[in-house]
Amino acid sequence: MPRLDVRNLSRRFGAKSAVEDVSLEVEAGKVLCLLGQSGCGKSTTLRMVAGVEPSDGGQIFLDGIDMTARPPEARGIGLMFQDFALFPHLRVDDNVAYGLKRGQGRERVSALLARVGLESYARAYPHELSGGEQQRVALARALAPAPRVMLMDEPFSGLDERLRDSIREETLRILREAETAVLLVTHDPQEAMRMGDEIALMRAGRIVQRGAPYTVYNEPVDLPAARFFSDLNVLEGKVENALVDTPFGPFLAPGLSDGTDISIAIRPQHVGIDCPRARRPLTVTVGDGSAVEARVTAARFLGQISVIDFALPNGTPLRATVPGVFLPGEGRSFTVRAPRRHCMIFPR
Numbered sequence: 528m529p530r531l532d533v534r535n536l537s538r539r540f541g542a543k544s545a546v547e548d549v550s551l552e553v554e555a556g557k558v559l560c561l562l563g564q565s566g567c568g569k570s571t572t573l574r575m576v577a578g579v580e581p582s583d584g585g586q587i588f589l590d591g592i593d594m595t596a597r598p599p600e601a602r603g604i605g606l607m608f609q610d611f612a613l614f615p616h617l618r619v620d621d622n623v624a625y626g627l628k629r630g631q632g633r634e635r636v637s638a639l640l641a642r643v644g645l646e647s648y649a650r651a652y653p654h655e656l657s658g659g660e661q662q663r664v665a666l667a668r669a670l671a672p673a674p675r676v677m678l679m680d681e682p683f684s685g686l687d688e689r690l691r692d693s694i695r696e697e698t699l700r701i702l703r704e705a706e707t708a709v710l711l712v713t714h715d716p717q718e719a720m721r722m723g724d725e726i727a728l729m730r731a732g733r734i735v736q737r738g739a740p741y742t743v744y745n746e747p748v749d750l751p752a753a754r755f756f757s758d759l760n761v762l763e764g765k766v767e768n769a770l771v772d773t774p775f776g777p778f779l780a781p782g783l784s785d786g787t788d789i790s791i792a793i794r795p796q797h798v799g800i801d802c803p804r805a806r807r808p809l810t811v812t813v814g815d816g817s818a819v820e821a822r823v824t825a826a827r828f829l830g831q832i833s834v835i836d837f838a839l840p841n842g843t844p845l846r847a848t849v850p851g852v853f854l855p856g857e858g859r860s861f862t863v864r865a866p867r868r869h870c871m872i873f874p875r
Contacts, residue, residue: 529552529553530590532589533586533587535586546571547732551737553676553708557725558702559723559727560712560726560727561712568729570712573710575587578594578598603675604675604678606669607665609685613668616652619649619651626672637649639670677710720756726738730751747871750790753792762790763875767785769783769785775819775864793869796848797866797869799866800863801862823836826853831851832848833853839863
């Protein structure tokens with residue numbers, strides 16, 4: 528039985544459907560990332576699960592018990608928000624104790640602060656803490672009532688990039704140890720890939736794809752889903768005799784009828800570059816498909832990778848990324864390949 532079971536949840540605002548027939552399941556100790564662009568309905572879904580937003584249809588179960596009509600305080604759900612929502616007039620220990628019932632004592636507060644490494648800040652005020660420390664106080668406060676489910680709405684977006692990774696890992700470790708089911712809302716695909724045991728991709732109020740991060744990334748349901756996770760090179764074509772003609776030669780299009788317009792997508796890291804003078808291969812290339820000579824139009828170094836933009840003979844732009852430093856001059860020509868095993872075909 529899942530810890531959190533959301534069935535056919537819907538919400539309308541006048542004539543607009545913000546959330547339509549959303550179903551989700553999260554097991555104890557697991558993280559489900561609800562991923563999507565701003566305005567797709569993911570935060571509205573989170574608020575309905577919390578009970579702070581009414582639903583127009585559907586049911587919400589916790590450990591098999593219907594919580595749909597129960598008030599927020601009776602659901603056993605913890606909440607963490609982007610701005611941490613700490614009370615500025617309360618000290619750290621009083622913030623953590625706020626959600627506890629009278630008589631649950633300070634031992635619980637002290638234990639939680641020790642768990643997040645802030646026991647020495649118990650009598651400090653929020654404004655005296657760094658952003659990472661405030662986030663840990665918010666986590667301790669959310670954990671204080673021992674919630675069975677934790678809802679997190681972009682909780683790490685206010686932190687700088689270096690701090691974000693360590694705080695995310697620490698937060699996940701604590702939540703997993705507590706066997707808490709986590710529903711995390713984010714617009715950042717990299718965060719969803721890092722944190723989620725499962726990803727539910729949301730678009731226009733609906734879940735369009737759900738699965739393990741590897742599956743959602745490598746087997747996207749459509750072209751927009753593929754674009755959401757990375758840059759793409761897209762070649763357009765039409766099916767004729769189960770084949771599509773491209774600058775890299777014919778591609779098989781199984782199951783698609785003749786005349787179907789399709790898009791062939793390949794991620795920049797999968798573009799093969801043949802560079803005989805290089806000390807080591809720039810990318811792993813395979814022998815399938817035709818090699819095409821392409822001209823460099825731009826190249827830039829981004830720290831861990833280099834990004835090279837090409838123009839194919841027919842003028843189609845093509846982008847490749849390679850590890851390390853590789854900055855060929857503009858106008859230089861290379862042989863490039865599009866390995867079939869990395870290409871994705873979608874009907875338009």
